[in-house]
Amino acid sequence: MRGASWMIGIVLLLGTSLSVSAQTTLPSYGVKGVHIMHSDGSVSSNQTIHWADGVIKLVSEGESLPASAKILVEGDTLLVIPAFIDGFNHSGMPEAKSPSSYGNPDRPSDPTYDRAGIQPHRLAESEFDVTHSTVEALRSAGFGAVNSAHNGRMLPGQASLFFTQSVETYSGYESPLYESSLGYVFQFEGAGGRAYPSTDMAIMARFKQLLYDASALQEHISYFEGAGAEQIQPPQRDAVLESLFPLLNGEKPLMAAVDSPEDAERVLMLAEEFDFSVILASNADLSPIASKLTQTATPVLFQFDKPDAPDWIEEESKEEADDPSESSDESSEEDSNAEQDVTDELSEEEEAFRARQAMAWDAKKGALRSMLDAGIMVGAYGFDGKAADFHEALRFYHEEGGVSSSELLSILTSNSAMILGVERLGSITEGSIANMVVIHGQDWLSKDASILYTVSDGHVSKIDNK
């Protein structure tokens, strides 16, 4: 029930069409004879794609492109996939002001909104910079859109969806905004230093009080603006509280970063009390609370960070890999004997420790698989700025975590689009927004594949793979 309204979402064609230089002609491009892998993993070959004005105009087999279209590339060594969507990030945004730069407040128990990290009125488009290196990194990694929000603490701002590219004109860069305010970012980040709130439990309480205050203000405003207004004093206006009205009214979701099932449950407690929907962002395995998530239609944006194996597992797998080549070499045989001895010396206690840690490591690797199996709707978030690491993490969850390449692709494209309620993104069909990645190779996930172009809002970026 909850969440249905935003999931359906109203797709506003903002972005370039509303930008300052409306006369700019968006490029008309095409590719020919390529393979397309759709977000569901299905592949069609010998495809022609034509896009203009940021929209895909034509997807079909073997057809030729309109004369006006510039042929970007052609050939059956190429694969085109929908561009990735980062469901929640701080790309293109300035660094947060550190709490220490504010000093200690005079009233630690009641700091200003800013000092407490309560800034839900901030819209990302007020400071988003499409030329920022973090946005360039997104493009290089294959992202065509990012849902970005201010850096900060408990409630740093509202996240908006941006294209990862726009064009420079005489009056500056065109706005890369696709849709404003997809939700409110929430994190268990205290005010820092001696200021309330400093603990997770206090953040919970502060959040509730904010919504009680917002609720009273909203009621006051409606009484004041309604009939009989002459009877009632004017409300004390408050931009921060007023910015929370759509959350209070269930019109927009809370986008909450959590690092454990317990924290996720705490956010769901807030959602239950105030009846709003939640999008969770996490790198943790939330499958233990899958039934709570599915019952409340709460999706999860999963962070593709490759976890590091425990040292002893790392060493063991290295030894295994090294063994065959070294077996003929006498000196290295001694080495491996020495290593063997170390293993023999393990106490029964450490053996047992390792046995359980190996299980924990398997669970960590299988986190994404477990969540998919539990029926949780999973998208992607939190690309940290290094394309190579990101692709390595994707391969990790594929090879070690049991997630298929087509599952990964839908997580990164159509699932993220559905979770954010921007369903004209994330697919390659006629009428979709022209966000695509052109890859040299047949398997987009393979180490040998390389991204040639990222297309965002129809704009083509050539990707330098060095």
Add this chain to the structure above:
Amino acid sequence: MMVFLLSYGHTFAQPTTYSGPQTVLIKNGLVKTITQGDLPNTDVYIVNGVIQEIGQNLTVPSNVSVIDATDKVVMPGIIDAHSHLNTVSTNEATSPVTAEITIKESIDPNDVAMYHALAGGVTTINLMHGSANVIGARNATLKLRYGADQFGLQFQEAPQTIKFALGENPTRVHGQGTGVQPRTRMGVERVIRDIFDDAIEYDRKRQEYLSQKAAYERRPNRVSPPVPVAKNLRLEVISDIIKGNILVHCHSYRADEIVMLVNVFKDYGVENYTFQHANEAFKVAPELAEAGANASVFSDWWAYKFEVYYSTAYNAAILHENGVNTSINSDSNELIRHLNHEAAKVVRYGGISADDALAMITINPAKQLGIDEYVGSLEVGKHGDVSIWSADPLSIYAINEMTLVDGQVLFDRASDAADARLDRAISYDQSFEDLQAQVSEEVRGRQDDACMEDAFILFESGSQMEQTHNH
């Protein structure tokens, strides 16, 4: 975990985790009911987590599992009225009043410390906020259903309690720390009276607004709309204290400040509260008895800061003899494992009866937490929370062999898990050496600063303070 470190020869079985109320027969033990005397060669029959029958040679269906308690002592699970066992964080030390916060939103359901406490026969704890604030957060009464989630651990029938704190801790954190009231013991009283007055005023305005709103909604054309009064969580909780819906547990040491709070509560009509620690309570025991106040104290722990020097191991006995309902608590993840010894000290020093001493770790704390209707003694209709001992639990040689919560065996010394951590609590990247260091820290002894956990990060030059005990 102590066992995990020391016993290489053990099997590495994992602990039993809570799966819900069970049916079980505990057969032929010496049953210490606490409230109805000792019953030799007696059976306790627990059905679906609740005691159904206590008597000799009970007949039960053949499929019921049976625990042979021959030559054992069967007593109710121990109740600790003061613990910070498994909080995520303990102190929100940025404000002198934090009644709006609840420890129920700060429960760590993955902490192996719960298993350690079960090993000592403990089944219920008062999981408390720390003592940094005059009025801290609301507490969480937990049953140690090891393996349950943060909701399943909560003692659903328990009334809400809240932490207060007097004396050095709140004056140091706030007055000395950030220059806000309270700086002195006088200020502590002022903070309480001011917020109580605010809460009464708030409650009046809020109720008035709600009734005006209801009138307006019934007849919007005839009645003008009210100016909304926002729900104020902090003041609503304070108001509930005054109304008697929330039980106060107050960290305190000195007799003068204890009497101060008795007087404040008299003025506002607050009843049925408990002084925690209360090392000087013996000086004002008749006054406490008259006020109907409870005391939850250490048997012999003191001198960790200036206000805790005037202390005696006779404190609990004197309070008890004066008719104050008194419990012995731990406030420590180590001490919680041998509260039976702590109770025994009251017999050793104060000469009270063994039964009265056991009551101090069972039915008396149950009364202080408002849960004596459910736990704290072995009686028909009460929860099947039981500990089974090798000998009289007040003996230094007695060992807790089994602990049951809701009729389920959650600690069994015969199959004690060498590594008692929950699967979900195991870190995939912590090194063996790190874990060893962490465990030895945890089992080493009484933790410093349990009550002031998280508060010290707020001190800019806290090095000296960090070396002191702070309960």
